[in-house]
Amino acid sequence: MSVTGQFPAETGATGEFVRQKYSIRGRITADGSSGFPAQAGRYHLYVSLACPWAHRAIIVRRLLGLEDVISMTVVDPVRDERGWAFRDGPGHTADGVCGFQFLSEAYLLTDPEYTGRYTVPCIWDRETQRLVTNNYPDTTIDFETQFGAFQKPDAPDLYPVALRDEIDEVNEVVYQDVNNGVYRTGFAASQEAYDAAVHTLFARLDGLEERLAGQRYLVGGQLTEADVRLFTTLARFDAVYVGHFKCNLRRLVDYPNLWGYARDLYQRPAFGETVDFEHIKRHYYMTHDRLNPSRIVPAGPRVDWMAPHGREGLGA
Numbered sequence: 046m047s048v049t050g051q052f053p054a055e056t057g058a059t060g061e062f063v064r065q066k067y068s069i070r071g072r073i074t075a076d077g078s079s080g081f082p083a084q085a086g087r088y089h090l091y092v093s094l095a096c097p098w099a100h101r102a103i104i105v106r107r108l109l110g111l112e113d114v115i116s117m118t119v120v121d122p123v124r125d126e127r128g129w130a131f132r133d134g135p136g137h138t139a140d141g142v143c144g145f146q147f148l149s150e151a152y153l154l155t156d157p158e159y160t161g162r163y164t165v166p167c168i169w170d171r172e173t174q175r176l177v178t179n180n181y182p183d184t185t186i187d188f189e190t191q192f193g194a195f196q197k198p199d200a201p202d203l204y205p206v207a208l209r210d211e212i213d214e215v216n217e218v219v220y221q222d223v224n225n226g227v228y229r230t231g232f233a234a235s236q237e238a239y240d241a242a243v244h245t246l247f248a249r250l251d252g253l254e255e256r257l258a259g260q261r262y263l264v265g266g267q268l269t270e271a272d273v274r275l276f277t278t279l280a281r282f283d284a285v286y287v288g289h290f291k292c293n294l295r296r297l298v299d300y301p302n303l304w305g306y307a308r309d310l311y312q313r314p315a316f317g318e319t320v321d322f323e324h325i326k327r328h329y330y331m332t333h334d335r336l337n338p339s340r341i342v343p344a345g346p347r348v349d350w351m352a353p354h355g356r357e358g359l360g361a
């Protein structure tokens with residue numbers, strides 16, 4: 046079994062990991078002006094519980110109470126050269142919506158000429174029988190800003206107008222250095238590319254550690270989209286990135302503030318109950334053959350995510 050395209054198609058001239066550009070970029074809008082109006086029961090989210098980009102959408106859907114509005118299917122965490130597949134198993138199921146066996150079917154029905162990767166998360170439209178988007182940064186923003194009429198009454202405002210500029214700024218550096226930084230480190234194909242990526246990653250984590258010393262959340266005094274985006278990488282850090290991706294200057298548990306912050310979020314159902322360490326570990330260790338040819342999944346780490354975090358009193 047091998048993973049298509051990871052090497053060398055996603056490797057640049059000096060061995061650096063280059064992420065593919067997103068290719069399906071429809072938007073769902075409250076007023077329907079984009080051609081995809083926000084409606085209950087119309088859209089279906091395909092996710093992997095292992096994938097940090099998909100995990101954002103799962104958390105936001107839950108935080109906003111959109112579970113009955115946007116349905117969801119979880120893929121088998123282990124991916125082979127055919128791409129993500131739907132099967133019944135622990136924490137994942139066959140595709141009850143379209144009866145797809147592979148996620149590729151959704152992409153090829155949308156565009157028979159599609160040549161990109163078949164990625165999660167992506168959103169299927171029952172009405173037009175096509176994918177609306179696989180562009181994950183838009184997905185959570187659309188749930189937050191376009192599905193207002195369908196959110197639960199006490200849903201948090203994760204993308205408040207007054208904080209958007211700061212959230213966007215934080216998201217950009219967190220994306221470059223942390224969310225994608227762990228992939229740049231893990232998939233580096235030269236020592237030089239690895240060295241550059243790993244030091245950039247940890248310099249940014251050091252900065253975030255300082256930022257979170259006196260404030261509970263990344264931006265403003267409230268939970269926002271920025272916290273969701275950082276969390277999904279932190280949740281995977283010690284379980285897979287430290288070992289499998291060689292992000293090992295420090296572990297998450299070595300950063301008192303970041304570790305407390307991650308536990309503070311984890312201890313809320315939308316975060317903790319959507320983390321599946323079995324899917325996470327099985328996916329990374331069993332899918333990237335080049336990095337782990339034995340496909341052995343490690344037992345640890347043993348970490349207490351429910352330990353008190355003591356961050357309740359921190360302000361903005």
Ligand SMILES: N[C@@H](CCC(=O)N[C@@H](CS)C(=O)NCC(=O)O)C(=O)O
Nearest residue numbers: 064065096097098162163164165179
């Ligand atoms: N769509 C985005 C991010 C989503 C993404 O990378 N998802 C991964 C899982 S974490 C995936 O579905 N990969 C499938 C593949 O590469 O074949 C991208 O292309 O960079």
